[in-house]
Each structure stands twice: as C-alpha cells, then as structure tokens.
Amino acid sequence: MADAFNFELVSPARLLVSEKVTEVVIPATMGEMTVMANHAPTMTTIKPGVVSVKLASGQVTKYVVFGGFADILPTGCTLLAESAVPANELTRDTLQQRIEAAQLEINNAQSDEHKTKLEQFLAELTHLNGVLVAA
Amino acid sequence: MPSLKDLKSRIASVKATQKITKAMKMVAAAKLRRAQEAAEAARPYAERMNKVLASLSAASAGSAEAPLLLAGTGREQVHLLVVATGERGLAGGFNSSIIRLARDHALKLLSEGKTVKILTVGRKGNDILRRAFRENIVDYVTFREVKQLSFANADDVARRVLDLFNKGEFDVATLFYARFQSVISQVATAQQIIPAKFEASEKAAADSAALYEYEPSEEEILEELLPRNVAMQIFRALLENNASFYGAQMSAMDNATRNAGDMINKLTLSYNRQRQAQITKELIEIISGAEAL
Numbered sequence: 001m002a003d004a005f006n007f008e009l010v011s012p013a014r015l016l017v018s019e020k021v022t023e024v025v026i027p028a029t030m031g032e033m034t035v036m037a038n039h040a041p042t043m044t045t046i047k048p049g050v051v052s053v054k055l056a057s058g059q060v061t062k063y064v065v066f067g068g069f070a071d072i073l074p075t076g077c078t079l080l081a082e083s084a085v086p087a088n089e090l091t092r093d094t095l096q097q098r099i100e101a102a103q104l105e106i107n108n109a110q111s112d113e114h115k116t117k118l119e120q121f122l123a124e125l126t127h128l129n130g131v132l133v134a135a
Numbered sequence: 136m137p138s139l140k141d142l143k144s145r146i147a148s149v150k151a152t153q154k155i156t157k158a159m160k161m162v163a164a165a166k167l168r169r170a171q172e173a174a175e176a177a178r179p180y181a182e183r184m185n186k187v188l189a190s191l192s193a194a195s196a197g198s199a200e201a202p203l204l205l206a207g208t209g210r211e212q213v214h215l216l217v218v219a220t221g222e223r224g225l226a227g228g229f230n231s232s233i234i235r236l237a238r239d240h241a242l243k244l245l246s247e248g249k250t251v252k253i254l255t256v257g258r259k260g261n262d263i264l265r266r267a268f269r270e271n272i273v274d275y276v277t278f279r280e281v282k283q284l285s286f287a288n289a290d291d292v293a294r295r296v297l298d299l300f301n302k303g304e305f306d307v308a309t310l311f312y313a314r315f316q317s318v319i320s321q322v323a324t325a326q327q328i329i330p331a332k333f334e335a336s337e338k339a340a341a342d343s344a345a346l347y348e349y350e351p352s353e354e355e356i357l358e359e360l361l362p363r364n365v366a367m368q369i370f371r372a373l374l375e376n377n378a379s380f381y382g383a384q385m386s387a388m389d390n391a392t393r394n395a396g397d398m399i400n401k402l403t404l405s406y407n408r409q410r411q412a413q414i415t416k417e418l419i420e421i422i423s424g425a426e427a428l
Binding site: 008010011012013014015028029030040041042043044045069071078080082083 | 349363
C-alpha cells in the first residue's frame with residue numbers, strides 16, 4: 001500500500017479537507033497530475049476542474065475547484081483554491097451562474113490579454129459543465 | 136422641577152430605549168459569533184498563502200524582474216489609503232477610531248508633501264472622510280446590500296485597487312481596519328498591502344526556495360498569486376472588521392442598556408419622591424384647612 005501524506009484543501013471561506021491521503025489528482029494548468037507521497041517539491045497553478053482525493057482508508061472523494069494553486073512537498077500537499085465545493089454539493093445552477101458571470105466579464109474586458117485569459121477560463125468551465133452533467 | 140406627568144412619560148421613553156438597545160445587543164451578539172467564525176475560517180488560507188508567498192518572494196527578491204506588486208514602483212510619492220469601516224453607526228468608537236487613524240495618517244503624508252488618494256469601503260467612513268478630504272476620495276464601495284461577506288466582495292475591492300495600481304495611479308497602498316482582539320477590544324490597524332510585505336522566518340524561506348519546481352514558471356505563479364494575495368488581505372481585513380464591528384456594537388449597546396437602567400432608577404426615585412411630596416402637601420392643606428374651622 002502506498003504511503004500516506006497530509007493533504008489540505010483550503011478556500012478563502014473555509015478549510016475543506018485536512019487529512020491523511022494516499023493519492024490526489026489535481027487539475028494543474030499544464031495538465032492533470034497525480035500527487036503521491038514523497039513527490040518532489042512543486043508549486044503549480046490549477047485550473048477549474050475536479051480534484052479527486054483518495055483517503056488513507058481507500059475511500060475516494062471528489063471536489064470541484066475554481067482556480068487556485070497547489071504547494072506540493074514530499075511530506076504533504078496544500079491546495080489553495082479560489083473557491084471549492086464538494087462535487088456532490090455542486091449543482092448545475094451554480095455552475096451556470098459562474099459561466100454567465102464569466103461571460104459578462106468577457107464582454108466588459110478591456111485588454112485583449114485579459115480577454116484571452118477569461119475566454120480560457122470560460123472554456124474550462126464549460127468543459128467542466130459537460131463532464132459533470134454527463135456524470 | 137418637572138411635573139409628575141413629565142417624569143412618568145420620561146420613564147416610559149427611557150424604558151422603550153432600553154428595550155431597543157437590549158435587542159440590538161442580542162442581535163449583535165448573535166451576529167458576532169457568526170462573524171468570528173467566518174474570520175477564523177479564513178485564517179488557514181491566509182496563513183498558507185503567506186507562507187508560500189514568503190518563500191517565493193525571498194527567491195525572487197534579488198532579481199530585477201520582480202513584479203511591481205512585490206517590489207513596488209520604486210517611488211513613494213502617491214499613497215492610496217483603503218479605509219474599511221462599518222455600514223452603520225451605534226457601535227461605540229468603532230468607526231471613529233478607524234477614521235481617526237486614517238485621517239492622522241493622511242494628514243501626516245500631506246504635510247510631507249505626498250499625494251494622498253482615498254478609497255473608502257463602508258458608508259460611515261465615506262460620509263465622514265468626505266467632509267475632510269473631498270478631493271482625495273477616488274472611489275467608494277459599500278456593502279450595504281450584502282448580507283454575508285464573501286470572497287467575491289473582497290475581490291471586487293481588490294480589483295479596483297489593482298486597476299488603479301496598474302494604471303500607475305499610486306505607489307503605496309495601506310489598508311485601514313479594526314483588528315478583532317476580543318469582544319471589548321478592537322484595535323484600529325494600518326497595514327501596507329502594496330508593495331507586499333511578508334513577515335517570514337528567513338530560514339524557512341531559504342530552505343524551501345531553492346528546491347522547488349515551478350509549473351508553469353516562478354514568475355507566472357507570482358504574477359497570479361500577488362493579486363490574489365491583495366484580495367485575500369482585503370478579505371481578511373473585511374472579516375476582522377465585521378467581527379470588530381459587532382463586538383463594538385455589542386459592548387456599546389450593553390453600556391447603553393446599563394445606562395438606561397441607571398437612568399430609570401434615578402427617574403423612578405425622583406418620581407416617587409415627588410409623589411410623596413405632593414401627598415404630604417395635600418395632607419397639610421387638608422389639616423390646616425380643618426384647623427382653621
């Protein structure tokens with residue numbers, strides 16, 4: 001059995017998880033990555049997506065995060081999410097609201113660079129929407 | 136000497152006031168608990184953010200390409216004061232202590248020949264500062280309609296601050312709010328948010344900075360984190376402020392309730408005394424009337 005390490009998922013509003021886990025899959029900006037114990041120290045930004053946490057007991061829980069970054073050390077992993085919710089609490093409506101908010105922001109965006117970033121964000125949200133609805 | 140009727144109506148009015156202050160105290164106590172919980176819930180995030188940023192900034196401090204949010208513009212000419220106050224009054228010295236601190240700071244900067252710009256958060260601070268620094272106020276945010284402060288509210292404020300910064304409108308930003316110490320003590324605090332300052336243990340920073348792998352790159356992460364850090368600092372300040380506000384309101388209303396109680400006692404005493412005096416007076420009149428017969 002794989003070694004356990006400390007995983008923490010925090011959003012500005014609250015601490016969602018702080019537990020011993022064996023495996024965490026995070027949606028990093030450069031592609032999904034699986035973190036296990038004794039991972040090389042890495043710092044990465046994350047994009048909106050699903051974080052899948054495998055607890056030491058073998059149970060798997062899923063969380064939906066909307067951007068943020070992760071701080072990975074050999075002894076633990078901290079995920080600072082801009083906002084995060086357990087996957088089973090997320091409803092299509094809240095996602096839809098976020099998509100609309102992002103859309104609105106694109107329309108108001110001034111600089112092209114900002115706009116591209118937002119469009120990317122929106123694409124990820126939409127993708128997320130598709131995935132969750134299918135599930 | 137007020138008449139009996141006057142005294143009676145005054146007692147009634149003080150009693151009504153006491154009822155209101157008592158109710159406000161209880162409401163404040165309930166809201167305080169929730170505000171305190173929210174402030175505590177935000178703490179882990181802020182702490183970790185601070186830790187990560189401290190190690191990142193230590194690593195990039197020397198380089199010339201350090202982001203402006205971290206290194207500053209190199210000047211200290213234009214100051215932005217972000218003053219966060221409450222939406223309402225009736226909270227003792229809560230609003231005035233924050234405003235006094237901000238005003239002293241602003242006057243000191245002005246006397247040094249610096250330019251001062253003010254962004255007010257909260258209606259009370261805006262009303263009062265507008266009197267003294269009408270031309271200096273550049274923006275005003277109110278959360279009057281907001282029931283539960285969320286990160287999005289803080290993000291809104293942060294975005295305005297960052298917009299101004301990116302346009303080169305100011306060099307240094309300082310945040311004013313009341314730090315929550317306990318129900319009876321809230322300390323008005325000034326905190327510099329741009330350029331960012333971190334109280335990091337030097338050793339821990341040096342340890343971790345060297346071996347990290349960064350994805351995508353160190354600069355990009357810093358660039359994304361620093362604005363978020365500004366938002367987080369503001370969020371934290373707003374939450375602390377909120378808890379402080381209810382703490383101050385609770386103790387102010389507690390005082391008011393007690394004062395009203397004292398006042399009622401005093402008024403009742405003089406009411407009874409006067410009633411007795413009147414009875415005595417009437418008795419004397421009857422007796423002396425009877426004797427004259």
